Amino acid sequence: MLITETETETYVYYHDGGIPGRRRVLTGATAKQTFNAVPKIDMRRIYSESLSDRQSLAKEVGAACRDVGFFYAVNHGVDEALLDDTFAAIKQFFDLPEEVKMEVHNQKTEKYRGYEAFLEGKLDPGTRGDLKEGFLMGEDATDPEQNTPITPSTAKPRNQWPTHPSTTFFRPALYRYYTAMLSFSRRLLRIFALALDLPETHFDPITTTPMTNIRAVHYPPQSRDEDVGIGAHTDFCWFTLVCQSPTAHPALEVLNGNGHWIPVPFHPSSFVVNIADFLKLVTGGTWASTVHRVRNMGGEERYSMPFFFSPNEEARVSVLEGFRREGERYEEFGVGEYFQRRLEVDRTTHLDKEGEGVVRRPYI
Ligand SMILES: O=C(O)CCC(=O)C(=O)O
Numbered sequence: 546m547l548i549t550e551t552e553t554e555t556y557v558y559y560h561d562g563g564i565p566g567r568r569r570v571l572t573g574a575t576a577k578q579t580f581n582a583v584p585k586i587d588m589r590r591i592y593s594e595s596l597s598d599r600q601s602l603a604k605e606v607g608a609a610c611r612d613v614g615f616f617y618a619v620n621h622g623v624d625e626a627l628l629d630d631t632f633a634a635i636k637q638f639f640d641l642p643e644e645v646k647m648e649v650h651n652q653k654t655e656k657y658r659g660y661e662a663f664l665e666g667k668l669d670p671g672t673r674g675d676l677k678e679g680f681l682m683g684e685d686a687t688d689p690e691q692n693t694p695i696t697p698s699t700a701k702p703r704n705q706w707p708t709h710p711s712t713t714f715f716r717p718a719l720y721r722y723y724t725a726m727l728s729f730s731r732r733l734l735r736i737f738a739l740a741l742d743l744p745e746t747h748f749d750p751i752t753t754t755p756m757t758n759i760r761a762v763h764y765p766p767q768s769r770d771e772d773v774g775i776g777a778h779t780d781f782c783w784f785t786l787v788c789q790s791p792t793a794h795p796a797l798e799v800l801n802g803n804g805h806w807i808p809v810p811f812h813p814s815s816f817v818v819n820i821a822d823f824l825k826l827v828t829g830g831t832w833a834s835t836v837h838r839v840r841n842m843g844g845e846e847r848y849s850m851p852f853f854f855s856p857n858e859e860a861r862v863s864v865l866e867g868f869r870r871e872g873e874r875y876e877e878f879g880v881g882e883y884f885q886r887r888l889e890v891d892r893t894t895h896l897d898k899e900g901e902g903v904v905r906r907p908y909i
């Protein structure tokens with residue numbers, strides 16, 4: 546169940562930091578000041594040569610990251626035809642026969658890259674599983690498209706690519722999207738640094754070979770109210786860019802401070818940007834990693850292509866100087882270790898048979 550009512554209180558449940566959480570639904574006099582819409586920010590200034598333009602953008606971005614944790618990046622400048630072509634390619638992939646997709650099943654790799662079948666993800670344990678299928682790829686020094694130095698720790702292939710002759714279109718299409726999103730993310734990270742009152746290049750040394758993931762997702766229309774496309778959760782990276790198809794809404798929704806779900810429908814020429822758990826951690830909770838979910842109630846097929854961006858795997862981070870409180874001790878954490886821990890929780894929930902507490906990986 547997504548919502549339960551006790552005699553006096555109603556709660557909404559979600560998965561936050563890999564841990565189940567809940568929030569009281571507040572209405573009337575108990576309601577607090579919170580957002581009721583996701584702000585739209587014109588990103589054209591991200592390409593401006595003038596620092597003061599980039600600073601004015603950073604100011605708007607910083608307010609959205611603090612107050613909402615989500616914003617629409619409008620006029621992002623990424624080629625629309627490239628985005629349309631990528632949507633066409635992922636639709637073509639998901640339309641392939643099951644056995645072609647299952648060749649690259651995600652449970653065959655340590656990083657859970659490849660194909661995730663319907664109902665295999667289960668971010669909300671109260672549901673029968675996520676009503677979606679997906680394909681995940683990301684940083685992989687052995688993929689020549691990434692032009693990354695191969696060090697001993699990254700020498701094993703991480704991505705899986707289908708080999709059936711009918712799938713040759715897929716890899717180049719995803720890599721075109723990957724390259725465009727990576728380049729936009731690097732610019733956005735500099736805006737984030739400015740928004741945190743840091744030098745623009747502050748994060749550059751820890752993002753030379755960033756951890757990245759594209760998750761191509763297909764959500765069929767759902768007919769049962771108790772189903773979810775993806776259960777309520779926060780993301781475990783620095784930030785996520787979501788490119789969503791114009792079809793099917795309402796679908797993506799974010800949870801405000803009063804426990805109400807706010808719709809985030811498609812908006813032309815925009816990505817949805819959301820702050821995720823690492824940026825919440827390093828800002829000591831000043832920036833919000835906002836709970837969100839997808840319920841495809843619009844009666845149409847929906848496709849989306851989240852791009853998840855994090856620092857280098859070896860990086861160690863902690864709460865930024867400007868966000869520390871006197872007298873508190875702050876631990877460092879390893880980005881790669883933290884990420885892998887969260888990945889394990891996220892990708893094995895459905896394998897953990899109730900009561901047994903044992904996670905079985907069927908393929909490795
Ligand atoms: O499909 C979407 O709009 C969002 C997907 C999402 O939240 C995720 O993959 O973490």
Ligand SMILES: [Fe+2]
Pocket residue numbers: 778779780837
């Ligand atoms: Fe998410």
